[in-house]
Amino acid sequence: MNSRRDFLQKLGISALALHLAPLSGWTASKNNVEAPYEGRVLRVAIMGLGSYGTRVAEAMQSCVKAKLVGVISGTPSKIKDWQSKYGIPAKNCYNYENFDSIKNNPDIDAVYVITPNALHHGMVLRVAKAGKHVICEKPMAINAKEGQEMVDACKKANVKLLVGYRMHFEPKTLEVIRMRNSGEFGKILFFQGQCGFKIGDPTQWRLNKQLAGGGSMMDIGIYAINGSRYMTGEDPVWVTAQETKTDPEKFKEGVDETIQFQFGFPSGATASCLSTYNMNNLDRFFLDGEKGFAEMWPSTGYGPIQGRTHKGELTQPVTTHQTVQMEEMAAIVFDNKQPVVPVNGEEAVKDLKIIEAIYQAAKTGSKVVISL
Amino acid sequence: MNSRRDFLQKLGISALALHLAPLSGWTASKNNVEAPYEGRVLRVAIMGLGSYGTRVAEAMQSCVKAKLVGVISGTPSKIKDWQSKYGIPAKNCYNYENFDSIKNNPDIDAVYVITPNALHHGMVLRVAKAGKHVICEKPMAINAKEGQEMVDACKKANVKLLVGYRMHFEPKTLEVIRMRNSGEFGKILFFQGQCGFKIGDPTQWRLNKQLAGGGSMMDIGIYAINGSRYMTGEDPVWVTAQETKTDPEKFKEGVDETIQFQFGFPSGATASCLSTYNMNNLDRFFLDGEKGFAEMWPSTGYGPIQGRTHKGELTQPVTTHQTVQMEEMAAIVFDNKQPVVPVNGEEAVKDLKIIEAIYQAAKTGSKVVISL
Numbered sequence: 001m002n003s004r005r006d007f008l009q010k011l012g013i014s015a016l017a018l019h020l021a022p023l024s025g026w027t028a029s030k031n032n033v034e035a036p037y038e039g040r041v042l043r044v045a046i047m048g049l050g051s052y053g054t055r056v057a058e059a060m061q062s063c064v065k066a067k068l069v070g071v072i073s074g075t076p077s078k079i080k081d082w083q084s085k086y087g088i089p090a091k092n093c094y095n096y097e098n099f100d101s102i103k104n105n106p107d108i109d110a111v112y113v114i115t116p117n118a119l120h121h122g123m124v125l126r127v128a129k130a131g132k133h134v135i136c137e138k139p140m141a142i143n144a145k146e147g148q149e150m151v152d153a154c155k156k157a158n159v160k161l162l163v164g165y166r167m168h169f170e171p172k173t174l175e176v177i178r179m180r181n182s183g184e185f186g187k188i189l190f191f192q193g194q195c196g197f198k199i200g201d202p203t204q205w206r207l208n209k210q211l212a213g214g215g216s217m218m219d220i221g222i223y224a225i226n227g228s229r230y231m232t233g234e235d236p237v238w239v240t241a242q243e244t245k246t247d248p249e250k251f252k253e254g255v256d257e258t259i260q261f262q263f264g265f266p267s268g269a270t271a272s273c274l275s276t277y278n279m280n281n282l283d284r285f286f287l288d289g290e291k292g293f294a295e296m297w298p299s300t301g302y303g304p305i306q307g308r309t310h311k312g313e314l315t316q317p318v319t320t321h322q323t324v325q326m327e328e329m330a331a332i333v334f335d336n337k338q339p340v341v342p343v344n345g346e347e348a349v350k351d352l353k354i355i356e357a358i359y360q361a362a363k364t365g366s367k368v369v370i371s372l
Numbered sequence: 373m374n375s376r377r378d379f380l381q382k383l384g385i386s387a388l389a390l391h392l393a394p395l396s397g398w399t400a401s402k403n404n405v406e407a408p409y410e411g412r413v414l415r416v417a418i419m420g421l422g423s424y425g426t427r428v429a430e431a432m433q434s435c436v437k438a439k440l441v442g443v444i445s446g447t448p449s450k451i452k453d454w455q456s457k458y459g460i461p462a463k464n465c466y467n468y469e470n471f472d473s474i475k476n477n478p479d480i481d482a483v484y485v486i487t488p489n490a491l492h493h494g495m496v497l498r499v500a501k502a503g504k505h506v507i508c509e510k511p512m513a514i515n516a517k518e519g520q521e522m523v524d525a526c527k528k529a530n531v532k533l534l535v536g537y538r539m540h541f542e543p544k545t546l547e548v549i550r551m552r553n554s555g556e557f558g559k560i561l562f563f564q565g566q567c568g569f570k571i572g573d574p575t576q577w578r579l580n581k582q583l584a585g586g587g588s589m590m591d592i593g594i595y596a597i598n599g600s601r602y603m604t605g606e607d608p609v610w611v612t613a614q615e616t617k618t619d620p621e622k623f624k625e626g627v628d629e630t631i632q633f634q635f636g637f638p639s640g641a642t643a644s645c646l647s648t649y650n651m652n653n654l655d656r657f658f659l660d661g662e663k664g665f666a667e668m669w670p671s672t673g674y675g676p677i678q679g680r681t682h683k684g685e686l687t688q689p690v691t692t693h694q695t696v697q698m699e700e701m702a703a704i705v706f707d708n709k710q711p712v713v714p715v716n717g718e719e720a721v722k723d724l725k726i727i728e729a730i731y732q733a734a735k736t737g738s739k740v741v742i743s744l
Binding site: 189190192194240244246258260268272274276278279280282288290310366 | 561562564566570612614616618630632634636640642644646648650651652653654660662664665682737738739
């Protein structure tokens, strides 16, 4: 860490991070142009080397507070590829049989679980037992019960449990939340969250009920759920939902294709949301208040996020979400930093409870009361 | 009509119409720059001299195929004002007691009924009985039964019954419909119609169940209903709906404040709609297909309408909707012109049936099958 080479390397990474993401709000990164980051670096092993794991690994190359140092995978050839690509030493490589021994590895601080949804629960419990901090992709689990068990296990093991809500650190999103908190929209009346895309390969795990725990709701609809909460600043108290399925061959029993759902909030505000695996062009948030509005479209894609309010275009910088997320998560783990919108397990359990309520509302056709 | 003064006047009106509305699609108006309109002019009496009646009268000043020639009102002072403002002869002025004698007036072809909703039914029946063509503001009636009686009465009297669906003649709207018909969006999957505004004066007739027949749905929600039909090109077969009310003092029993509703269409497409009297910034249509999308925002306000598709901005001319509507309705009455989207009574009855289904769905909380 103290060698000249490390210094230059960090300087280079920092400059790249600034190029990709002029993080005006993150003074630590800014200062780094003048002086290298001297704080503790979160050393992360990624579990699950699929497409999203790869995206996170790439994004982490621009981090200064977090560093990819290890991998956990069931596929030896992938491990080999990643080792050479990211300079990962053999001693930090694990498979699903032996990764519990990670507890004896002093060079790894945290494991980022990016497996199929249904495996999160078991894997997180093992990581917690190994005494490592946990970052878990969303949805944290396939139901609230499992989610709560994960929260409890991490608490018991005295490790942090953070969930991969990358939008919680996105600058335009944070600006809308700041405007709401400062009253610039007036009383909030309505939120709309439309999240979806047309999914490809019908054989992928995301369309397998056993592995995904559901369909579009688990993967993309959760953004509308979570967004409705951080955009309005309230948690819903009731939900109604309507499911439609045009392709029962591709979207089998228990795998939702399209669900519309509506929330009511304690203030009287309402939300209109949509989750789909069968349509493109749907990635829009809209927040309406008595004094103004915010629109974000795209609102949760990998970027660039675009938005405007009644005051004009949102001009906050375009960032690589996963880079900023990992920088901020390092600060949460080591500096106990409090993010504007929580990313902990308790927060994620709420989304799981809401998903269960949506599924119940869609199934019964009745309004379901939500108790978080 | 043949005097030099008439000629110049018409030329002036025509030039004004072109200035306000470069009607590239309406060749009759275009040709008029070179030669005055020689066809038959629809001579209209307006019934109900309120704010919307005034808007229509102003817009008609730019018409060449239609002309405001008479008034029907219960307020003598209003009649006097209109007489002097629009040059209306005393013989073409009526009140609600004596207007049945309009049947003996050879200088009036049609009556445009712009009274509170609940009065449409009775008034249209009287106009039909007087043998005059009818233009009726939307909603045509406060329920489908009355609407059908109006259709039947006009048929029996052999007069036309047209409903004030001004958006059916709006150029950007027609371009989206043209693109849909030519397959440019591919298979249609989804429509969103958000229509609403924050209504003012709590004492106005629009918030009186007896006069309005309902609340926001009757006035502004109907645009989302009608829009879902002309944008998708299908009629809905089921609806679910959720009503919320935050101000029961202003929005009394039977006067809906905010209703969300969802449609299913025969093709499998769905719609997500919202009708409200309690929020601004909601005037948006969104059409999503397998190959592309259209967004209109504002979509049904008095203008200017703005829109874009996956191919770029919609650049069709900004028009004064009521001017174009009256020009086109003159052609429908005298030339039997077939509009791209029907504006007849049968079309309007469908919207009333759908409104009844929405109210039922909101009340019962159950999915309601729609049979048109």
